[in-house]
Amino acid sequence: MADLCSVPPEILVPATNETLELALGSQVTLNCTVRWAATQPCQHLPAWAKDGQPLDTNSSQDTTWLAQNASEWLLGSVLQLNLTHDSDFGVFTCWVSNATATFTLRRVEAAGHAPAVLAALLVLVLLVLLAGLYVRCRLSLLLWYQNRYGELEINDGKLYDAYVSHATAPDDRKFVHFIVKPQLENRYGYKLFLDEQNILPNSEPSADLIMNVSRCRRLILVLSVAYLEQDWCNSSFREGLWRLLELSKKPIFIIFESQHREITHPAISLLKQYRNAVTLLVWRAGSMTPSSDFWKELCLALPRKISSQGTTGDPQTQLQEDKDPMLILHSSYLDSGGDLHPDGDLGTGLRGYVFGSPLPPRLRGPRTPMASAASTTEDTQLRDSHELDVSDLGSRNYGARTDFYCLVTEDDI
Known part of the structure; x- marks a missing residue:
């Protein structure tokens, strides 16, 4: 019996020296289990040490039991640690007679959610800023691109950039002559052809209308309440719209926000259905400002602006002495x-x-x-x-x- 107890025990757990990477504040259990061949238990006492310094014998829990074949004994020693300080990390050694097992504990930073949350918030803020910048500067960027790289519409036999049709009502006449015309001609250099006659008096466009519209590159209609009260708007606006689409490239319709809320005319809903074929602009309270979105959208719908030193309007018109x-x-x-x-x-x-x-x-x-x-x-x-x-x-x-x-x-x- 004494000879069997003198044989060094065999370490079962851990099979090799272990290295554990743990975060500060975590708990860990170190298990050291040995086995020896004997019919009676031997006096094998486990001992623990940290960085070469022995630990208290009461720091571990030791258990001995007989194997199922009744010819081997097992001894398990468990050491529980709370890693609350940097000094709790190190090299732990378990001795059972001449058998040794080693556990190396290293500290790693805890993988928290704070960096991921901060990154997500940063991306969200960046997207919001980009969206706000796009909404605020979209029209300016599109207008800059059109004026720099857009298609030039000159030498096409046209005399005017836009044919403006409006009603004979005083408010419509003031809007066209004192707001639209000065802004487009004096500020942006466009040339307009103004007409306050009934644009479609009959089912078919008149010869004068065809000739005048053919002289212009675009068609602008000021859809006020007075304009919509015309006979062709009430009886055959759909057919008239088709005629206008044949005469002009993507006609421009201007409606007033103050009147739009009161208008129940089917023409407005019809124009919304044909948004891809027409340009529908709304004159709002803040549209009077020269830098408002209304003028930018209107200029985007008009031909590309041509910069000409010392002159205004279409250079082709200037050469023809207007x-x-x-x-x-x-x-x-x-x-x-x-x-x-x-x-x-x-x-x-x-x-x-x-x-x-x-x-x-x-x-x-x-x-x-x-x-x-x-x-x-x-x-x-x-x-x-x-x-x-x-x-x-x-x-x-x-x-x-x-x-x-x-x-x-x-x-x-």
């Missing part, structure tokens, strides 16, 4: 240096003198005094001559003329 090309007698903005066609008369200089009007201006440079003098002499001789040979006018081919066209009515004359 006149209708149908009534222009001298197209000085065109290149009249040579004949476009052998049968034409652009190079003869005849057209100006037949109608009794001066020649188009000629470009003269500071280094061409002789040419200038010769040109002046030639002009003087032509003006002094009273007889012009017009016998061949009937044989000329005027189908080749591209500098003007004549389409006037008695009212225009």
Whole structure:
């Protein structure tokens, strides 16, 4: 029996030296279990040490029991620790006779939820700021992008940027003439064609309406209560809307917030259904401010603004001296240096003198005094001559003329 007790016991738990990473404030239980072969219990007393310093014998709970085969004995020693200070961490050693087991306790920071919560709050605040910045600056960014990279709508034969239709009511006339027109023409450089006549007096658009709208790049309708009281708005607004969509690219409708609450006209609900085909703007109490969203949305619906030094409005209109090309007698903005066609008369200089009007201006440079003098002499001789040979006018081919066209009515004359 003494020989069996002299044999060192076998450590069952832990199988190898353990290293535990624990957070401050946690609890841990260190279990040291050994086994030896004997029919009677031996006097094996476990001992614990921390960092080489022995611990109190009462610090652990020891238990001895007989194995099921009745030929082995087991001894278990359990050490419970509360890790409340940094000094509670270290290397713990369990001795049972000549058998040794080691536990290494290391401190790690507790994985709390505070960093995750702070990160989530930071992301939420950032999203709210971005959303507010987008709502506040969205129209300004879109307007900047349009004015810088938008499609240019010039040299398309249009004279005006927008055709404005409004009712004859005094409030509508004041709104258009004293608010819309000065703001768009003086501040943004657009040119408007104002019309207070009934835009669709019949089921079909009139010839005047088609001609006037064709001169404009956009169509603006001021939908006031007085405007909606027109016959075509009450009887056939849906059909009229289809006609307007055929005449103009995405027409613009302006309604007043103060009247919108009182209007029960079906036209408003119909326009909301066609939001993708039309632009519906609401004039509110704060829209009078030049930097309000109303003007930004209106400019987004209008053609791209063209910056022109020293001039306002459409450069094409400026070149045409703000006149209708149908009534222009001298197209000085065109290149009249040579004949476009052998049968034409652009190079003869005849057209100006037949109608009794001066020649188009000629470009003269500071280094061409002789040419200038010769040109002046030639002009003087032509003006002094009273007889012009017009016998061949009937044989000329005027189908080749591209500098003007004549389409006037008695009212225009």
